[in-house]
Amino acid sequence: MGKVVVVTSGKGGVGKTTSTAALGAAVAKTGKKVALVDFDVGLRNLDLIMGAERRVVFDLVNVIQGTAKLSQALIRDKRVDTLFLLPASQTRDKDALTEEGVGEVIDKLRSVFDYVFCDSPAGIERGAQLAMRFADEAVIVTNPEVSSVRDSDRIIGLLDARTMRAEQGEQIAKHVLVTRYDAGRAARGEMLSIDDVLEILSVPLLGIIPESQDVLRASNLGSPVTLSEPLNTAAKAYIDAARRLEGEDLPVVVPFERKGFLDRLLGRRAA
Amino acid sequence: MTFAAPLEAKSIRFRARSFVAFTLTPEAPMVEWLQGLDHWIGNSPGYFAGRPVLLDLNVLKPRPSEIAALVTELGTRGIRIYAIELEGASLGPELPPLLVGAKEATTDGLLPGRKGQDEVSGKPEGKAEGRAPDHRMDARTDAASVAKGKAGASKTDESEPQVSHYDSGTLMIKAPIRSGQAIMHPHGDVIVLGSVASGSEIVAAGSIHVYGTLRGRASAGALGNTGARIFCRRNEAELLSVDGWYITAEEMEGVSRGKPVQAFLDGEGLRVETLS
Numbered sequence: 374m375g376k377v378v379v380v381t382s383g384k385g386g387v388g389k390t391t392s393t394a395a396l397g398a399a400v401a402k403t404g405k406k407v408a409l410v411d412f413d414v415g416l417r418n419l420d421l422i423m424g425a426e427r428r429v430v431f432d433l434v435n436v437i438q439g440t441a442k443l444s445q446a447l448i449r450d451k452r453v454d455t456l457f458l459l460p461a462s463q464t465r466d467k468d469a470l471t472e473e474g475v476g477e478v479i480d481k482l483r484s485v486f487d488y489v490f491c492d493s494p495a496g497i498e499r500g501a502q503l504a505m506r507f508a509d510e511a512v513i514v515t516n517p518e519v520s521s522v523r524d525s526d527r528i529i530g531l532l533d534a535r536t537m538r539a540e541q542g543e544q545i546a547k548h549v550l551v552t553r554y555d556a557g558r559a560a561r562g563e564m565l566s567i568d569d570v571l572e573i574l575s576v577p578l579l580g581i582i583p584e585s586q587d588v589l590r591a592s593n594l595g596s597p598v599t600l601s602e603p604l605n606t607a608a609k610a611y612i613d614a615a616r617r618l619e620g621e622d623l624p625v626v627v628p629f630e631r632k633g634f635l636d637r638l639l640g641r642r643a644a
Numbered sequence: 645m646t647f648a649a650p651l652e653a654k655s656i657r658f659r660a661r662s663f664v665a666f667t668l669t670p671e672a673p674m675v676e677w678l679q680g681l682d683h684w685i686g687n688s689p690g691y692f693a694g695r696p697v698l699l700d701l702n703v704l705k706p707r708p709s710e711i712a713a714l715v716t717e718l719g720t721r722g723i724r725i726y727a728i729e730l731e732g733a734s735l736g737p738e739l740p741p742l743l744v745g746a747k748e749a750t751t752d753g754l755l756p757g758r759k760g761q762d763e764v765s766g767k768p769e770g771k772a773e774g775r776a777p778d779h780r781m782d783a784r785t786d787a788a789s790v791a792k793g794k795a796g797a798s799k800t801d802e803s804e805p806q807v808s809h810y811d812s813g814t815l816m817i818k819a820p821i822r823s824g825q826a827i828m829h830p831h832g833d834v835i836v837l838g839s840v841a842s843g844s845e846i847v848a849a850g851s852i853h854v855y856g857t858l859r860g861r862a863s864a865g866a867l868g869n870t871g872a873r874i875f876c877r878r879n880e881a882e883l884l885s886v887d888g889w890y891i892t893a894e895e896m897e898g899v900s901r902g903k904p905v906q907a908f909l910d911g912e913g914l915r916v917e918t919l920s
Binding site: 497523524526527529530533572573575 | 819820822823824825838839841842843857859
């Protein structure tokens, strides 16, 4: 039986979809069978980030409504052959999803794949709640900003209340993934520190992804950064996060600002 | 043609109930009091919507003509007065009825096992520290003789992680309280072992103890217990309130922020002091 991981955040634009793609690709590269499921019905993006937008024929809503088989809707990645995508429908809205339907699809995926990553839509409404409903684990994507952290806290409350596991009295394993971390701004006290984020959320840290233009570029080129530029610092941080998700005990290093030769010469301080 | 109504022995349901209502106590001068009220409503729009509010005029002691004006004035702010308290008054039929024999609600006054009480909303009321009293509201029970309580657990929003009742009065919460969660405990103290997030709320009839950082709102003594206190290991609260007297984050002096504090009533208002 595979593990179902929901990638969620509450707030929009923090990097849920990018992180889903990067983590999923990193796990799949280790040989595990991975399915990425886009739950953002009506505003789908995961297909673009994965570079599969021109291969979408059937989607999650078709599978739930029985107009397509799961095997027809799953798109195999061209770069990693253990990586699959189940796209969302762009022309429907979140009301097209039913709890029973989602449960059936997740059950089928769970029996075939080692990991099922559910890319949650932003918000705390129906779409987000269905994405987390059947999850075993949750990755909470947070930017080190106060608004994002508070929204994440709200989402953690929902994870502990509205998921199937929580209702059965079990715990859902939760991990915080801090994205868009800017070492320079953190040093100047312009964003929350990692300690502040963890103290507020009191959830273990999965990784810290530094703010990087390469991540955005990779997304726009339709390739997760962990596949296109695996040596990049952000990609490495994602790969480490994926290894921690699989249970490996790796220490997390807080990114620091690299000082250039000139900075050092002039004695410029970061703080 | 006449119809004979079928005579069925139908008993009339006639029961006494007690429930909690909010009491507004206007104080002179009225212009300032109303300004204070407007300020309060501005901060919490919709607070009074659909809530029964009592008007306690024993402090103001207005003339009968002024009462009507005041009720209208409150009506324009969306506050519906459903009874008036004024000793020795007789009110005309155009005014809400006179209420006699009301008692302040205290934890002792609540019957044991009366849980999930009718909308015990303990949102912050009252006034801030160190200012002349402008307005104050308290929750009171309009106690009729028999109390018919509903049984049930303390009301909380969404989830209540790892909660245990140590004795009949104390609610212990072993997990952090997340943004958006509301803990209502109308029977006694609340102890939180974790932190209380920004955007969450704890309302207790007794005292509130937070062994993490308090970032949300805490209302102790919400049913009228002046001896209740709020304790926390680190004060980053949005709002602290005891028995209706409140203080917002903005009004807390810098010295009490980020420190272990207690909040209590000292006869003049709410005090927030650091714990050494």
